[in-house]
Each structure stands twice: as C-alpha cells, then as structure tokens.
Amino acid sequence: MNTILERNSLIEFDREDGQYEVMRVLYIDQSLDALVWIVVQQSDGLKNPQHLPSLTKYSDVIKHLREQWTTSRKLLHDIHLAQPIHDADLTDAQKQILERNWQIVESIVNQSPAIYIDRKLRGKLIQVACETHQRTKATVYRLLRLFWIGGQSKYALIPKLDKSGANGVERIRQQKSPKRGRPSRLTKYTETPSSPNVTPEIKVILEKIGQEYYEKARLSLTKAFEEGEKKYFKASEKTLQDGTKKAILLPEHLRPTFAQFRYWYGKTIRKNIERVIKAREGEIEHNLRFRVLNGESTSMAFGPGSVFQVDATIPAIHLVSRKNRRHLVGKPVLYVVIDVFSRMIVGFWVGLEGPSWAGAIQAMMHMVEDKVEYCKKMGIEIFPHEWASHHIPDEIIADRGEFEGYDSSFLVNLGIKISNTAPYRADWKGIIERHFGIVDTRIVNWLDGAVRLNRKGTKDQRLEAKYTLDEFRKILTTHFLEYNVANEIEAYPRDADMMRDGVRPIPCELWEWGLENRSGRLRTVDASHLRMMLLPRDEASVTRKGVRFNGLFYTCDQIEVENWRTKVESQKMPRLTIAYDKWSTSYIYVRHPHTEEYMFCQEIERPDWSNDASWAEIELERELDRVARDESAPAKRARQFDFEQIRDQVIASGKEETLATLTTDSNRKRIQGIQANRAEEKSDEREKATERVVPKPKKPEKLTQKKEKELFDGELTTFLATLVPPEED
Numbered sequence: 001m002n003t004i005l006e007r008n009s010l011i012e013f014d015r016e017d018g019q020y021e022v023m024r025v026l027y028i029d030q031s032l033d034a035l036v037w038i039v040v041q042q043s044d045g046l047k048n049p050q051h052l053p054s055l056t057k058y059s060d061v062i063k064h065l066r067e068q069w070t071t072s073r074k075l076l077h078d079i080h081l082a083q084p085i086h087d088a089d090l091t092d093a094q095k096q097i098l099e100r101n102w103q104i105v106e107s108i109v110n111q112s113p114a115i116y117i118d119r120k121l122r123g124k125l126i127q128v129a130c131e132t133h134q135r136t137k138a139t140v141y142r143l144l145r146l147f148w149i150g151g152q153s154k155y156a157l158i159p160k161l162d163k164s165g166a167n168g169v170e171r172i173r174q175q176k177s178p179k180r181g182r183p184s185r186l187t188k189y190t191e192t193p194s195s196p197n198v199t200p201e202i203k204v205i206l207e208k209i210g211q212e213y214y215e216k217a218r219l220s221l222t223k224a225f226e227e228g229e230k231k232y233f234k235a236s237e238k239t240l241q242d243g244t245k246k247a248i249l250l251p252e253h254l255r256p257t258f259a260q261f262r263y264w265y266g267k268t269i270r271k272n273i274e275r276v277i278k279a280r281e282g283e284i285e286h287n288l289r290f291r292v293l294n295g296e297s298t299s300m301a302f303g304p305g306s307v308f309q310v311d312a313t314i315p316a317i318h319l320v321s322r323k324n325r326r327h328l329v330g331k332p333v334l335y336v337v338i339d340v341f342s343r344m345i346v347g348f349w350v351g352l353e354g355p356s357w358a359g360a361i362q363a364m365m366h367m368v369e370d371k372v373e374y375c376k377k378m379g380i381e382i383f384p385h386e387w388a389s390h391h392i393p394d395e396i397i398a399d400r401g402e403f404e405g406y407d408s409s410f411l412v413n414l415g416i417k418i419s420n421t422a423p424y425r426a427d428w429k430g431i432i433e434r435h436f437g438i439v440d441t442r443i444v445n446w447l448d449g450a451v452r453l454n455r456k457g458t459k460d461q462r463l464e465a466k467y468t469l470d471e472f473r474k475i476l477t478t479h480f481l482e483y484n485v486a487n488e489i490e491a492y493p494r495d496a497d498m499m500r501d502g503v504r505p506i507p508c509e510l511w512e513w514g515l516e517n518r519s520g521r522l523r524t525v526d527a528s529h530l531r532m533m534l535l536p537r538d539e540a541s542v543t544r545k546g547v548r549f550n551g552l553f554y555t556c557d558q559i560e561v562e563n564w565r566t567k568v569e570s571q572k573m574p575r576l577t578i579a580y581d582k583w584s585t586s587y588i589y590v591r592h593p594h595t596e597e598y599m600f601c602q603e604i605e606r607p608d609w610s611n612d613a614s615w616a617e618i619e620l621e622r623e624l625d626r627v628a629r630d631e632s633a634p635a636k637r638a639r640q641f642d643f644e645q646i647r648d649q650v651i652a653s654g655k656e657e658t659l660a661t662l663t664t665d666s667n668r669k670r671i672q673g674i675q676a677n678r679a680e681e682k683s684d685e686r687e688k689a690t691e692r693v694v695p696k697p698k699k700p701e702k703l704t705q706k707k708e709k710e711l712f713d714g715e716l717t718t719f720l721a722t723l724v725p726p727e728e729d
C-alpha cells in the first residue's frame with residue numbers, strides 16, 4: 001500500500017453505512033502533523049458544492065491507510081483533475097471569462113495557507129474580492145470550490161460554455177411572444193408586420209408539408225412550400241369563371257415564410273436523412289446508391305460466437321408423408337444457422353412451416369443442442385470435435401420475416417443482440433445465402449422429387465417424391481457434417497495470425513483455432529429451458545382422457561398425482577396455458593394454474609395417437625380425411641335419398657291404409673281392446689318367426705298305380721336274387 005501523500009492526492013474512504021467519500025489533499029504540514037482536505041465526491045456521484053476545506057491529523061490519515069487498507073485507499077487515477085488546454089484551443093469568450101475568474105481566485109489563494117481553516121481570514125478576503133470584482137459571495141465560493149476540487153489549477157476555472165445554453169434544445173415561442181430574429185427590411189422601413197413566430201402547431205404543419213410534398217410527391221422545397229401554403233394557410237377559396245377554385249391565402253403576418261419552412265423542416269431532414277432519402281428515392285434506390293458500405297461479412301465477427309446468421313429457403317424438392325407415403329406434402333422449408341467467423345453450420349431445421357418465427361425457433365433450439373446426442377438419435381456416430389457447437393452468440397442477424405414483429409425478448413434478455421435485415425438486402429447475409437446454393441448443387445438436385453427444368457411431355461416431378469421429412473433431415477445432417485469437417489472455403493479472408501499458425505479455411509479448424517485465439521464469445525444455456533421459453537403458446541382443457549389440445553391428449557406424473565382427470569367430473573377446471581412444439585406432437589409443456597411452473601407432459605398412447613408426427617403432418621392427414629369425406633359425400637347422399645324415398649312410401653302407405661280401415665268404434669272401446677289386440681299380434685309374430693327359423697316338413701310324394709308296380713317289381717327282383725346261389729366256375 002502506497003502511503004506517501006502529496007498535495008492534490010485523492011483518497012477514497014468506505015463508510016460504515018455502505019457509502020463512500022473521495023477527498024482531495026489541499027495542504028500538508030508534517031511538522032505540525034496537519035493535513036487539509038476537501039470532499040470531492042460522495043456516493044451519489046455528484047460533487048457537493050457546500051463542502052469547504054477541513055483540518056485533520058496527517059498521522060491519523062497515514063495510519064488509517066496502512067491499517068484499514070480494506071476500507072481506505074489512495075486513488076492513482078484522478079478523474080477530477082482539471083486537464084491543461086492550450087490557449088489556441090480556447091475561444092475568445094472562454095479566454096476572457098477564464099482571466100476574470102482567475103483574478104478573483106488569485107487574490108485569495110495566494111495568501112497565507114491559513115485561509116484553508118481560518119474562517120474569519122477567508123471571509124475578509126472573499127468580501128474584498130466581491131467588492132473589487134463586483135461579484136456575489138456565492139459566485140466567489142463556487143469558483144474557490146472549482147479551484148480546489150480541480151487540483152488547485154487555473155485550468156479548473158475554464159468555463160464549460162459547450163454545456164450551457166441548453167445546447168440542442170429547440171426554443172419555440174408562443175404566438176403572443178415578441179417576434180424573434182432580425183426584422184425584415186419591409187418591417188424596418190414600413191413597420192409592416194412580419195411573419196409570425198413558429199409555434200409548436202406551426203412547426204407540426206411545416207413538417208407535414210415537407211412529408212407530403214417534398215418526400216411523397218417528390219417536389220422541390222420551393223414548390224412543396226407553395227403547395228403546402230394553399231392547403232394549410234388559406235383563408236378561403238374563390239371560384240373562377242371557368243369553375244376552378246383558387247385559394248385565398250392568409251395575410252403574410254399570419255403565415256410562415258419559406259425561410260422558416262426551410263429552417264425548421266431542414267432540421268427534420270438532418271435528423272432523419274436516411275428516412276427522407278428512402279421516401280423520395282425508394283428503398284431499393286437508397287440501398288444501391290446511398291447506403292454505407294461496411295466491407296466483407298466476416299469482418300463483423302471477432303471469433304466463434306460473435307455473430308450468427310439465420311435464414312430460410314425452400315429447397316426445390318417434394319417430399320412424402322411419414323404416416324402415408326402415398327400422400328405428397330410438397331416442398332419443405334430449410335432453416336440454417338451459421339457462425340460468421342468459422343462458417344460452421346451450428347444449427348438447422350427442416351419443416352413444412354413457411355419462413356416464420358415458428359420455424360426459426362426450431363433452428364435456435366437445434367443451435368444449443370448437443371450435436372453428438374442429436375446425431376446418435378439419428379443413427380449417426382460422430383466425435384465431439386466434428387460438431388462442437390451448442391452455444392448462443394453475441395448477435396444474431398436474421399430476416400425481417402423471421403424475427404421482426406415477434407416476441408424475441410427472451411433472446412434479448414439472454415444478452416443476444418437481434419439485428420433484422422432490410423428488404424432486398426440479401427447481401428447482409430451473404431455467407432448463408434451462398435451456402436443455400438451449395439445445398440442445392442451438392443444434395444437436392446440429385447434426389448428423387450427434385451424440381452429441375454420442366455420440359456413438355458416429361459413426367460410430373462412431384463410424382464417422383466420418395467423421401468419423408470425425417471429422411472431429408474438425415475440426408476442434410478450428413479451434408480452439414482461433411483461441410484463442417486472437410487469443406488475448404490474458397491476466398492476465406494485469413495488474417496496474419498491464421499496464416500502464421502497454418503490454419504486451413506475449414507469450418508472445424510477455424511472454430512477450434514478461434515476458441516484458442518479468439519475466445520470469450522461463446523456462452524451456453526440450458527437447452528430444455530430455451531426450448532420451453534421459445535415455443536409458441538396456446539390454451540388446452542382438462543378432460544377425463546387427459547389434457548386435451550388440438551384433438552390429442554397428454555398427461556404427466558404430477559397431473560396423475562393431483563388427480564386432475566377425476567376432479568374434472570365434479571368441478572370445473574380452468575383452461576390451461578401450454579407451450580407446444582409445432583414439429584412434434586409427442587409432448588407439450590403445461591403451465592400449472594397454481595405454481596405457474598411448466599410441466600413436461602407426454603401424449604397418451606391411444607389407437608389414434610400421433611406417434612410423434614409434426615402438427616403439420618397431423619393437419620395434413622386430417623385435411624386428407626376431410627377431402628375423402630367430401631369426395632364420397634355425393635354417393636352417400638344419393639343412397640341416403642333412395643332410403644328416404646322408401647321410408648316416405650312406407651309412411652304414406654301405412655297412414656293411408658290405417659285411415660281406410662278405421663271403424664266407428666268409440667275411442668274408449670278402442671283403448672280397452674289394446675291388451676287383447678297385443679296378445680293376438682304377439683301370436684302372429686311368433687308364428688312368423690317359427691316359419692323363418694324351422695323349415696316346414698316335406699309332404700310325402702303321392703304314388704300312382706304305375707309307380708307302385710315299378711317299385712314292387714324292383715323290390716321282388718332284388719329279393720329273388722338273394723335266393724339263387726352263384727354258379728361255380
């Protein structure tokens with residue numbers, strides 16, 4: 001601990017109440033064991049103008065610094081010391097005020113050191129200075145404090161004119177205030193009233209004129225002001241002989257001049273020059289002619305994890321449904337996340353959702369996933385260094401379609417800066433755009449179902465589709481692995497350090513080299529927590545079959561322990577907030593209505609369960625079922641019409657025959673005969689049932705005389721044959 005104190009030294013003390021003070025040493029006399037200091041700064045960070053120099057023992061301060069070194073220290077960096085400024089860098093006004101201030105202070109501080117602690121002597125000298133220089137005591141005390149706090153230097157008295165006068169604050173007067181500015185020549189010589197002050201209301205009108213006629217109508221400033229006067233500063237309208245209307249303007253002293261319009265709207269142009277250029281020239285023209293060129297994309301990234309780029313494309317290939325390969329599902333959407341520094345593919349996803357936030361978050365979740373475990377689930381064995389990324393970056397550059405207008409605040413809260421590119425600015429994501437071309441050239445164009453150049457008479461290429469979403473993901477996984485491990489990037493801007501270390505421009509090598517030499521950017525988060533926070537929200541209901549969401553049912557251990565499915569029979573359960581994965585129907589996160597924590601719930605296996613399909617596939621199957629029902633509906637309706645006709649005929653016939661056989665019997669007599677009629681009807685029904693079940697016996701065949709004789713002769717011949725023995729050989 002350096003315990004040597006000099007004049008103007010700064011000492012910081014920590015007080016018992018948790019606050020602190022910074023003191024400046026003004027005077028030291030070791031022979032008298034005396035030290036004079038003044039408070040420079042306190043915990044509130046502001047200089048206290050009420051403090052004056054005070055006396056203490058020099059030995060006590062030294063002892064405190066040596067023994068209580070945890071609560072007191074000598075500051076080596078003096079941020080309060082007034083910095084010398086060359087006279088050439090001072091304005092004439094600053095020089096004049098500085099000399100005047102110094103004359104006031106010099107007449108006091110050059111006296112005996114007793115002025116630091118002798119209040120009477122200091123008061124007399126201040127009174128003389130006030131009378132000599134015609135200044136108040138408050139002004140003299142303020143200058144003395146500036147002098148002492150600033151290091152007892154003349155430079156501490158330099159006026160801060162750049163911080164006075166409300167610099168940058170517009171001063172707009174009301175209409176009733178005196179006219180600002182130099183009077184015009186006409187007013188000077190004829191006393192004719194000039195234009196009014198620009199009030200807040202007039203300022204708004206002038207800005208409207210600029211936006212309507214200069215920016216949108218693309219008129220010149222002069223013409224824009226003329227058209228604006230006719231619209232906003234007219235007293236009345238006059239109809240001419242030809243039927244046209246002419247605007248009668250307000251008197252000149254009631255409407256602003258072109259100079260005022262040019263001044264006030266000119267300030268708007270200077271503040272929003274980019275917006276004005278885009279409004280007049282168009283977005284595309286601005287980007288082509290007026291935008292700032294920032295160089296190559298890689299220069300934005302210091303190391304791995306500095307900047308990730310995210311983008312989506314639609315590969316030119318048709319896929320089939322996993323649940324039924326006869327069903328075509330169309331083209332997928334590919335999302336890719338790439339590290340700008342190393343060009344490594346750090347995350348991707350393939351699905352059926354159009355380019356949107358819902359698809360982008362899937363790539364975000366894959367970005368932080370352990371790639372070794374991910375590949376293992378797909379039946380691919382890799383080493384950790386072959387796909388080592390599972391981190392979040394400092395910044396993500398994405399398309400406006402993915403992140404603009406959606407709630408990406410959770411990513412921002414993680415310390416990730418989200419930058420959205422402007423329309424027609426694919427060059428801002430040039431690295432990832434180029435990689436989409438590599439995917440098409442090396443993979444997609446060689447697969448069945450790929451959309452190539454169609455020629456007249458060729459087979460519809462959609463019918464050649466062979467692969468499901470899962471199979472296409474696995475194909476792309478092998479491609480990205482090959483790209484990360486073995487692809488040498490052409491024209492990669494290697495710096496001198498890379499050249500010296502012999503780093504080849506291969507994503508994995510650049511990643512590893514960056515971690516060793518450009519580390520400090522990568523951060524990790526809990527993948528499951530990130531997934532749950534990024535998933536979209538919806539509502540679900542509790543039923544006896546489980547938590548019902550979009551026609552499927554889910555449950556978890558906590559739901560079963562708390563017996564939700566039974567309680568719903570006796571009490572009304574509130575609708576639940578859930579988070580769901582659009583790419584997997586096998587699970588959802590259910591928010592507990594009391595603890596407000598999310599529970600991981602899995603789908604209940606039923607005969608019609610989804611088997612971990614995506615919601616898009618489920619909806620496709622449901623849509624196909626609806627189409628099939630619609631196709632069969634005409635035939636079903638035709639048969640239904642046939643049956644309705646038969647039924648109507650029976651109804652009409654029965655009604656007609658019943659009405660024809662009614663007698664004149666009274667209603668009472670008809671009702672009394674119900675039991676007897678019922679017994680008779682049951683007997684008839686039984687006979688009919690017996691006839692249907694037990695077949696009637698066949699009647700014996702009636703024999704004629706001729707038939708009887710034939711049967712008798714036949715039987716007699718058979719009997720006689722049994723009586724005659726056979727002849728011996």
